[in-house]
Structure formats: structure tokens, C-alpha cells
Amino acid sequence: MxxxxxxxxxxxxxxxxxxxACAKKLGKVQSAVSQGIANLEIDLDVQLFDRSTRxxxxxxxxxxxxxxxEAILHxxxxxxxxxxxxxxxxxxLVRITFDNALLMPALTKILAEFDQKFPNTSLEVNTTSSLQVANEVRLGRADIGIMLANPSFNKLVDLCFIGHLPFYAVCHAEYPLACMAKINVGDLTAHKQIALKEDRVETNQSTPLLSANLWWANDFLNIKAMIIQGLGWSYLPAHLVKQEIEAGKLCKLDLTFDHKIWSPPIDMVTEKNHSRGPAQEWLFEALKGLFD
Amino acid sequence: MxxxxxxxxxxxxxxxxxxxACAKKLGKVQSAVSQGIANLEIDLDVQLFDRSTRxxxxxxxxxxxxxxxEAILHxxxxxxxxxxxxxxxxxxLVRITFDNALLMPALTKILAEFDQKFPNTSLEVNTTSSLQVANEVRLGRADIGIMLANPSFNKLVDLCFIGHLPFYAVCHAEYPLACMAKINVGDLTAHKQIALKEDRVETNQSTPLLSANLWWANDFLNIKAMIIQGLGWSYLPAHLVKQEIEAGKLCKLDLTFDHKIWSPPIDMVTEKNHSRGPAQEWLFEALKGLFD
DNA sequence: TATTCATATCATTAAAAGTGATAGTTATTA
DNA sequence: TAATAACTATCACTTTTAATGATATGAATA
Incomplete structure (x- = not known):
């Protein structure tokens, strides 16, 4: 063959x-097909068609x-x-790295669209802590990063603000704070707050620390699991707890001092002065609308 | 492309x-390869090789x-x-049908060899009762059959004797007959025999019926399961119970009247006066040695 | 620097594929 | 049944594509 x-x-x-009809379809004359198939049959030494009928x-x-x-042509x-x-x-290949607090439906939807638009481009998706995200991009190990904003990186990478990630203060429905109205700062001190260990040296936590009794975890999913166990209260990304709140399993705290929802800013990170191919460019633009 | x-x-x-080197390997001159690849690159509009080095x-x-x-050429x-x-x-395609009492290691070994010799021939393997085997072949639904010999088919299909299938009389190690020496026919009457329901009208059972208390099953695997439960004794194909006997889970009965092992003859069945292709021919010859 | 080994290029030749005309065959239909 | 329409096979001829052998050039090696 x-x-x-x-x-x-x-x-x-x-x-x-x-x-x-085949000739017409393939833009050749009839004799070309007739001879072509005859030659194929001679080459293979296999009769492919029965020509006894019309x-x-x-x-x-x-x-x-x-x-x-068919498999060959496929x-x-x-x-x-x-x-x-x-x-x-x-x-x-395009490599994207983001804080795992950001693994939300809107993001995976964008990845699905990426798959449609660029079926021949591989995608590498990694999650890590926000602090590491910028590093991964700076060291050329990721093309695009998304993280909780942190001004200490603005010299090393290109930053692009893309929106706010809403956090809810939540506890389990059976936890004492759940049914309490108009909670003020003093009310919280007696309760356990579970907070994200962020390893930030120079800057503040992305969410405030309010209770005297603090536990730490390095992943929001760990915190969520502890909250569901009724171990305390915590600030958690809204998308992580939305379902449980609607199901009545978790409760939002009625905090008097949180005038509006706590929503730290989110930055998209790319390597400084680096050109993008069409796939990366598309993903970059799509991620700008992540919080729309 | x-x-x-x-x-x-x-x-x-x-x-x-x-x-x-490529040209040498493919039996062409160097310039043919040089031009061939250059043309491929022009056709694809993709530079495949970096020629800056030697x-x-x-x-x-x-x-x-x-x-x-590589996938295409594969x-x-x-x-x-x-x-x-x-x-x-x-x-x-070659279709083989056999009594499921015959699904023994020697047979699957032959099928594995078939796979090696004829990777492009599909094999259809069916099991059924011995009586049905000849029918399947006669009706053109199988190319080769193997079954417990039954003279009533010798007009309808080609038969070929290939050996004897040894049967052991067995019971569970805890069953009363297990430790009994020199069992005679009278000793058996009081015990339950489990026998294969063969639907034979004109001829005898392939194994003798000796107990007054009879249970029936249409599959040796069912019988084996009942024997392991300690429900009675039975004649079973040796290959089906060999492991359990060696493990001490089942026992062979010490029957005084079975001078030698009960071994009904096995026939291979093919359609009458039917030519065989090489795959079927090979399988036919290989199965002749099934009991060697 | 000379040598060796490898590639690119090119004119020429050989092979393969495509073309258009024609004749013959098989269905359809008048 | 004969005429017609729709296919296919074949053939001489043309066009396109691939292979050849010779030569020039460029990179590694000693």
C-alpha cells in the first residue's frame, strides 16, 4: 500500500x-477512478468490488x-x-496554574471551551497555593497563573486584575453561631476560627483573623471538611459552600461588621514581556471574564 | 498528505x-530522500528537520x-x-462450539496458539450441551464442534474421535463416603448422586446412574458447586476437580466396581463434505491432540 | 588544513496518474 | 422489444510526480 x-x-x-459518482465527488474523471481502483486491486491482489451488476x-x-x-484515513x-x-x-501545550480556591465551575467551563477551540493543543492544569502561582509563572513552569492578588510580585511578572472572589463566613448548621443574629467581633472570640495558612511574610492574610482560638489549614477543602464536622467557623470561597448553604447543611454568619461580602481581588499572572500563541491568547482573554 | x-x-x-542512511535502508538514492522530505515539508508547509548541523x-x-x-503507518x-x-x-472468522465440560486448560492453550498463528482471523467460541453441539455444526452455525460422543449423529456430520475425557467420582471431604474404603454399588444407594441432565433419548447417559436418590443439573459447574456444598456425590470431569482434590477439599471415591477411570469418548464434529481454510484446518489438527 | 561524510541542487529519465474519447454492458422505460 | 440512459473498461496520449546520477557545497574530524 x-x-x-x-x-x-x-x-x-x-x-x-x-x-x-465517486469521481464527481473527488473531482476526478470517471476513468481515473476506474483505473485507480483497478490498480489498487492489482497492487493488493484482492478483488474489492463485484462488477457483475451495474x-x-x-x-x-x-x-x-x-x-x-477507514482507520488509515482517520x-x-x-x-x-x-x-x-x-x-x-x-x-x-499550554500550562495553567491557579490557587485551588479558584477551581470553580466558571473556570472548568472555560477549560471545556478551550478543548473545543483547540483540540490539538494539550492543556496542563495545576493547582497550588497563591504564593507559588506567581513563582511557577516566573520560573517558566506555567504560562498562565491565577491567584489571590499580592502586590509583592508586580515587578517579576505581568499582573492583570480579573475580579473579586467572594468569601462567606460560614459554620455548620448545628454550630452555636449558626442561629445567632447580629454577631459582632466580641461574639467571635469565644469560637474557633479555621483559617488558611498562607505563608505570607510581608502582607496580610487574604481574609481577616477574628477569633482568639485559631486553627490553620493549607487548603480550603480541608477547612470545609472541618467546618462540616462542626469544628468552628471560617471564611470560605462562596462557590465552595454554595450548595451546602442552600441545602441547609452550612449557615452564613450574620456578621454586623462585614458591611459587604468579603471579596479579595484576583490577579491573572503571565511571564513578563512574553508573546502568546493563539491558544494561550484565547485562554488569557477568556479568563478575564472568569468573574463576569 | x-x-x-x-x-x-x-x-x-x-x-x-x-x-x-535512510536512503540505504529504504533502497533509494540519497537525493530521492532529500527531495522527498523537502517535498513533504513543502506540502505540509512545516519544517520537519533542522539541517543546520551535519x-x-x-x-x-x-x-x-x-x-x-507513526500512527498512520501502523x-x-x-x-x-x-x-x-x-x-x-x-x-x-472461525466458530467453535463445545460442551462446557471440555473447557479445560489444554483447550484454551490451543486457542492461545491459534491467536498467535492467525492474528487476523476472528474466533467465535461457544459452549453448549453436547447434544446441541452437533446441531450447531449441522445448521452451519459453527465450523468445529467438540462433544461427548453420540452415535446418533454420524449420518448428519463428520465425526472424528479425539480421545477420552476422564471422569472422577467425587464428594466433599466431609461427606460420609469420603473416608470409606472399597465402596460397592450397594453402599451408594443410600447416598445422593448428582447427575448431568443430558436430554438423551435414544442412548445412555455418558456417566452411569448408581444411587437411588438422584438430583439433576444441566451444567457440571452447577454440580461441582453442589458437591462442594456436601450435597452428595457425582461423576465430574477430572480437570474440573483436580485442584480441589489436591487441596483435600474434595475426595475421589474408592469404588470397587470402577476397574479403571470412567472416560467417555470425545468426538470432534465438522460439517459434512465441507472444505476448510487454513485457520480452520490448523485448529482442526491441533484439536486432534487435545487429549495427548 | 586536508579529509571525510553528508546534504542540496539540477538536468535527465522513468514511472505513475490523469484525461478524453470510445465501445460495451446493464437497467430502465417508452 | 427497442430505444435510452447510466455505468464501466480500455486505450492512446498528456501531465505530473518521483527517482537517478552527477556535482557542488558545507559541516565535522583528524
Whole structure:
């Protein structure tokens, strides 16, 4: 086997039911198809079509070979798709790293759209702490990062503000604070607050520390699990607790001093002065609308 | 993409590390490869090799396309293998049906060898009762059958004696008969025998019925399960109970009247006056040695 | 620096594929 | 049944594509 055009004729003739219709479809003259398939049959030493009737029909051997021919042409199409992707200068790989507090439905939706638009570009998705995000980008280990904003990085990477991540102060529905109205700072001191350990040296926590009795965790999912156990209260990303609040499993605290929802700013991070291919560019623009 | 030879040159050059070595390997002159790859690059509009050094090395784009090219050629090889199979007149499918008492290691070993010898021939394996086996073959629903011999079929199909299937009389190690020496027919009457329901009208059972208290089952595996439960004793194919006897879980009965092991004859069945392709022929010959 | 090994290029030749005309065959229909 | 329409096979011819062999050039090696 050496000639893909002959395979195309083979399959198109099966599809169309005649050599001349196949020729029309493939933009050739009838005799080209007639000879092409005859040559294929000679090459393989296999009779593919039964020509005793007006319309050529597959022999059992042709029937047996058809799926194999289809598999070849399928692979050829995959190959061509990657060639086209290369010629559009699409990246082979885009790497995105974000704080795992940000793994929300709106984000995974964007990734799904990315898959549709760039089927030939691989995506590497990593989560880490916000502090590490900027580092990963700066060291060239990620192309795009998303993190809780932190001014100490603005010299090392390109930052782009994309919105606020709303946090709710929550506790379990059975926890004493759950049914309490108009909670003030003093009311909290007696209760355990579970807070994110952020390793920030120079700047504040992204959410305030209000209770005297503090526990720490390095991941919001850990904190959520402890809150569900009824161990205390905490500020948690709204998207992480929305379902549980609606189900009545967790409660938002009625804090008198939180005039509006606590919402730390979120930055998108890219390497300084770095050009982007179309896939990365698309993802960059899409992520700007993450909080819309 | 239209030219598989160019893809072969592409991959062989990567393999060999040079155009001239590739040419030697593919039986062409160096300039053919040089031009062939140049044409491929023009056709794809993708630079595959970096020629700045003495030995051409893959560009990142070439690296990215390499596995796709390999996939195409892999499918082409599969295609060619089936073509070769067809030209050796190998069957697309061979169907074998046998009594499920015969599903023994020696048989599955033969099937594994078949897979090695005829990778492009599908195998359909069915089990049924011995009585049905000959019918399946006669009606053209199986190519080869194996069954407990039954003379009533010798007009309808071709029969070929291939050996004896040894049966052991067994019971559970805790069953009263287990430790009894020199059991005679009278000793058995008081115990429950579990026998295969064979639906034979004209001929005898393949194993004798000796107890007055009889239970029936249509599958040796069912009988085995009941024996393991300690429900009674039975004649079972040796290969089905060998392990359990060695493990001391089941016991062979010490029958005074069974001078030698009970071993009904096994016949191989094929359609009358029917020509066989090479795969079926090989399987037929291999199965003759099933009991060696 | 000379040598070796490898690639690119090119004119030429060989092979393969496509074209258009024609004749023959199989269904359809008048 | 004969005429017609719709296909396919074949063939001489043209066009396109691939292979060849010779030569020039450039990179590694000693």
C-alpha cells in the first residue's frame, strides 16, 4: 500500500455506490477512478468490488478491508489536523496554574471551551497555593497563573486584575453561631476560627483573623471538611459552600461588621514581556471574564 | 498528505539520524530522500528537520508530528496484514462450539496458539450441551464442534474421535463416603448422586446412574458447586476437580466396581463434505491432540 | 588544513496518474 | 422489444510526480 488517493477512491465508491459518482465527488474523471481502483486491486491482489451488476458492490474481502482503510484515513485526518494547528501557530501545550480556591465551575467551563477551540493543543492544569502561582509563572513552569492578588510580585511578572472572589463566613448548621443574629467581633472570640495558612511574610492574610482560638489549614477543602464536622467557623470561597448553604447543611454568619461580602481581588499572572500563541491568547482573554 | 513513502522517509530518517542512511535502508538514492522530505515539508508547509548541523535533527514541529505519522503507518501495516491474510485465503472468522465440560486448560492453550498463528482471523467460541453441539455444526452455525460422543449423529456430520475425557467420582471431604474404603454399588444407594441432565433419548447417559436418590443439573459447574456444598456425590470431569482434590477439599471415591477411570469418548464434529481454510484446518489438527 | 561524510541542487529519465474519447454492458422505460 | 440512459473498461496520449546520477557545497574530524 502506497497510495492514499486509491484508498479514498475505495471508500468514496463504497459510499457513493458508483465509480462515476465517486469521481464527481473527488473531482476526478470517471476513468481515473476506474483505473485507480483497478490498480489498487492489482497492487493488493484482492478483488474489492463485484462488477457483475451495474453498480459495483463490495466483495466479502472488500467488506473486510473497509474498516482498516477507514482507520488509515482517520489517522491521516488526525495528522492533517495537527499540521493545520501548527500552521496556525497553535501551541502544542499550554500550562495553567491557579490557587485551588479558584477551581470553580466558571473556570472548568472555560477549560471545556478551550478543548473545543483547540483540540490539538494539550492543556496542563495545576493547582497550588497563591504564593507559588506567581513563582511557577516566573520560573517558566506555567504560562498562565491565577491567584489571590499580592502586590509583592508586580515587578517579576505581568499582573492583570480579573475580579473579586467572594468569601462567606460560614459554620455548620448545628454550630452555636449558626442561629445567632447580629454577631459582632466580641461574639467571635469565644469560637474557633479555621483559617488558611498562607505563608505570607510581608502582607496580610487574604481574609481577616477574628477569633482568639485559631486553627490553620493549607487548603480550603480541608477547612470545609472541618467546618462540616462542626469544628468552628471560617471564611470560605462562596462557590465552595454554595450548595451546602442552600441545602441547609452550612449557615452564613450574620456578621454586623462585614458591611459587604468579603471579596479579595484576583490577579491573572503571565511571564513578563512574553508573546502568546493563539491558544494561550484565547485562554488569557477568556479568563478575564472568569468573574463576569 | 498523499504520499506514504514520504512519511516512511520521515520516520526512517529520524530512526537513522541521516538522509543517506535512510536512503540505504529504504533502497533509494540519497537525493530521492532529500527531495522527498523537502517535498513533504513543502506540502505540509512545516519544517520537519533542522539541517543546520551535519545530521538532520527534528524540529519541535517534527517532534510533534512524529507520533501521528507513526500512527498512520501502523494502521497501514494492519491493513497490509489483513491483505496478506486474505491472500493466504485465511478465514475472517472461525466458530467453535463445545460442551462446557471440555473447557479445560489444554483447550484454551490451543486457542492461545491459534491467536498467535492467525492474528487476523476472528474466533467465535461457544459452549453448549453436547447434544446441541452437533446441531450447531449441522445448521452451519459453527465450523468445529467438540462433544461427548453420540452415535446418533454420524449420518448428519463428520465425526472424528479425539480421545477420552476422564471422569472422577467425587464428594466433599466431609461427606460420609469420603473416608470409606472399597465402596460397592450397594453402599451408594443410600447416598445422593448428582447427575448431568443430558436430554438423551435414544442412548445412555455418558456417566452411569448408581444411587437411588438422584438430583439433576444441566451444567457440571452447577454440580461441582453442589458437591462442594456436601450435597452428595457425582461423576465430574477430572480437570474440573483436580485442584480441589489436591487441596483435600474434595475426595475421589474408592469404588470397587470402577476397574479403571470412567472416560467417555470425545468426538470432534465438522460439517459434512465441507472444505476448510487454513485457520480452520490448523485448529482442526491441533484439536486432534487435545487429549495427548 | 586536508579529509571525510553528508546534504542540496539540477538536468535527465522513468514511472505513475490523469484525461478524453470510445465501445460495451446493464437497467430502465417508452 | 427497442430505444435510452447510466455505468464501466480500455486505450492512446498528456501531465505530473518521483527517482537517478552527477556535482557542488558545507559541516565535522583528524
Amino acid at each position: 502506497n497510495n492514499l488517493d486509491q484508498l479514498r477512491m475505495f471508500l468514496e465508491t463504497v459510499e457513493q455506490g458508483s465509480f462515476s 453498480k459495483p458492490s463490495l466483495t466479502p474481502e472488500g467488506e473486510r478491508l473497509k474498516p482498516y482503510a 489517522q491521516v485526518n488526525e495528522f492533517q489536523a495537527v499540521v493545520d494547528s501548527i500552521n496556525k501557530e497553535e501551541e502544542a | 498523499n504520499n506514504l513513502d514520504q512519511l516512511r522517509m520521515f520516520l526512517e530518517t529520524v530512526e537513522q539520524g541521516s538522509f543517506s 545530521k538532520p535533527s527534528l524540529t519541535p514541529e517534527g517532534e510533534r508530528l512524529k507520533p501521528y505519522a 494502521q497501514v501495516n494492519e491493513f497490509q496484514a489483513v491483505v496478506d491474510s486474505i491472500n493466504k485465503e485465511e478465514e475472517a
